[in-house]
Amino acid sequence: MFRYFLRRTLMTGITLSLVGITVFFIMRLIPGDPASLMLGESATDEQLQILRGRWGLDQPLPVQFGYWLASLLSGDFGVSTRTGQDVLPLILDRFGVTATIVVLAVAIAVAIAVPAGMIAAWRQNSLTDVVAISLATLLLSIPSFWLGLIMLLVFGLKLGWVPVLGFVGFDGDILRALSFIILPVVTLALIEIGVLIRMARASTIEVLRLEYVTHARAKGIPEWKVLVRHVFPNAFAPTLTLIGLMLGNLLGGIAVLETVFTLPGIGKLLVESIFARDYPVVQGCLLLTATVFVLINLVVDLLYPVFDPRVTVE
Amino acid sequence: MINKANLFAGAALTGGLLAAAILGAFWTPYNPLQLDMLNRLGVPSSANWLGTDEFGRDVLSRLMAGATASLSIAAITVALAIVSGTFLGMLAGVTRGWAARGISAVSDALLAFPGILLALTLIVIVGAGRNGIVIALAIAYMPGVMRIVRSSVLSAREREYVEASRVIGNSELYTMLVHVLPNCLAPITVLGTSMFGWAILSESALSFLGLGVPPPAPTWGNMLASGQPFFEQALWLSLAPGICISVALLGTNLLGDALRDRLDPRMAAI
Numbered sequence: 001m002f003r004y005f006l007r008r009t010l011m012t013g014i015t016l017s018l019v020g021i022t023v024f025f026i027m028r029l030i031p032g033d034p035a036s037l038m039l040g041e042s043a044t045d046e047q048l049q050i051l052r053g054r055w056g057l058d059q060p061l062p063v064q065f066g067y068w069l070a071s072l073l074s075g076d077f078g079v080s081t082r083t084g085q086d087v088l089p090l091i092l093d094r095f096g097v098t099a100t101i102v103v104l105a106v107a108i109a110v111a112i113a114v115p116a117g118m119i120a121a122w123r124q125n126s127l128t129d130v131v132a133i134s135l136a137t138l139l140l141s142i143p144s145f146w147l148g149l150i151m152l153l154v155f156g157l158k159l160g161w162v163p164v165l166g167f168v169g170f171d172g173d174i175l176r177a178l179s180f181i182i183l184p185v186v187t188l189a190l191i192e193i194g195v196l197i198r199m200a201r202a203s204t205i206e207v208l209r210l211e212y213v214t215h216a217r218a219k220g221i222p223e224w225k226v227l228v229r230h231v232f233p234n235a236f237a238p239t240l241t242l243i244g245l246m247l248g249n250l251l252g253g254i255a256v257l258e259t260v261f262t263l264p265g266i267g268k269l270l271v272e273s274i275f276a277r278d279y280p281v282v283q284g285c286l287l288l289t290a291t292v293f294v295l296i297n298l299v300v301d302l303l304y305p306v307f308d309p310r311v312t313v314e
Numbered sequence: 315m316i317n318k319a320n321l322f323a324g325a326a327l328t329g330g331l332l333a334a335a336i337l338g339a340f341w342t343p344y345n346p347l348q349l350d351m352l353n354r355l356g357v358p359s360s361a362n363w364l365g366t367d368e369f370g371r372d373v374l375s376r377l378m379a380g381a382t383a384s385l386s387i388a389a390i391t392v393a394l395a396i397v398s399g400t401f402l403g404m405l406a407g408v409t410r411g412w413a414a415r416g417i418s419a420v421s422d423a424l425l426a427f428p429g430i431l432l433a434l435t436l437i438v439i440v441g442a443g444r445n446g447i448v449i450a451l452a453i454a455y456m457p458g459v460m461r462i463v464r465s466s467v468l469s470a471r472e473r474e475y476v477e478a479s480r481v482i483g484n485s486e487l488y489t490m491l492v493h494v495l496p497n498c499l500a501p502i503t504v505l506g507t508s509m510f511g512w513a514i515l516s517e518s519a520l521s522f523l524g525l526g527v528p529p530p531a532p533t534w535g536n537m538l539a540s541g542q543p544f545f546e547q548a549l550w551l552s553l554a555p556g557i558c559i560s561v562a563l564l565g566t567n568l569l570g571d572a573l574r575d576r577l578d579p580r581m582a583a584i
Binding site for chain 1: 420422423426427428430431434435436511515518519523525538542545546549552559560563564568571
């Protein structure tokens, strides 16, 4: 058990270093000198020389990487060339908005889709099952940003139930804050429900066929107890992996949805920064989302033995 | 029963769109770029079945031309990802030592980035536009192909029939192409079908953000983006491209499910 944890954590460390190296090279591949990219067009020659010296841009690449990593590890992610803000507090702040929406949406989706998928599997090939699986496939085929547009049109413009543009933080009026994020949360949840129902259904069907389930039924255990106590833990493990991947993907990948709903999340920040050639912010967004993605997968791996203890065996 | 329906519906939807895309390359009811300022935001009518946009251009013609653009971008992207991923995956599976480890490390690092995020960033390097999208998406999808090919090659490499092929004097390359590579044909077909759908979705998302194919050339994504300001007066501008994208995704999802059931007997019963 302890060795499993240790190995996973070590592997995550290696992946994170690879992520760092990749981002370093991606930023070096952008046409132009890193110092002038970081300082923007208004920089003077003197400023450029100072930064080149500080980053050791006259040194070989491995040394440059060392300088770069050292400044990241000391919390210095640079300064936005567009607004002059420190990058780290900026991206953490924006990330909070995205995380609120994504976590709420995924929580709602899991609460609905996992039971629905299990019921569909339990009644395999019945009408309920066919309806559930068809609905799920339909839902996951709708582009989230288009569904968002339609929701905005119906509930924002036509019915006027929620504000159409903007965002307020959760430190003030909670209900008002909720009214700004309810549409993106519901949009995202609807699409993820499609993905999760299919996964929960497929893994439940596999488990339902196993002999221990027949055995549990033969002992006379009530059917609901068989499903909840015996089937659910085993069927949930693959779904848990999917939830992890989904969280990681969404935390970096709802840029388009945030643009539709004009939410100040990290995806929108990244897109704006790409347009503005604000490379310190681009780099910060990349590092943060990739790190979060890797760490979420680590948490899933560490949680996995709770549902399926076999994975800790070599 | 469900599988057959999936196969039929998926093939019909995908085939229909492919037909529209091929037709759109040669013929559209009107010129998709022809401006007609007297006929702006025209409602759907017998002359313009799906109405006209904010410049008076025929929406149906633009959707067909957009299908040509979106589907050809997706097809080229998937082909590039599969060819390069298969090559690198074989290289990583066959050779031992630093080259193999290097390739695997790079692909693992790329897999640590959420999909569209990597594509977004690569576009910064290769530049926005049609070619930029193809290259960025192909690089983003390539590691997935590579991983499948590498693991198939690793598991097949030590099998007796592969050993036998070497023993009777076939070259390493021949053995790989004829005996090892066919093992990954089924998973790659399934992955390729899904990737085709993702590519259509990602292309429309990137074009929607303004990082893809620039106007006036139509794609479903940039049509959605340019229709967004008008969705109170001209709902069809937002509905039509979105429905096209959804139909394309539904088609590839159904086709992917059906192919997976056919090609992977373990999944067939589920």
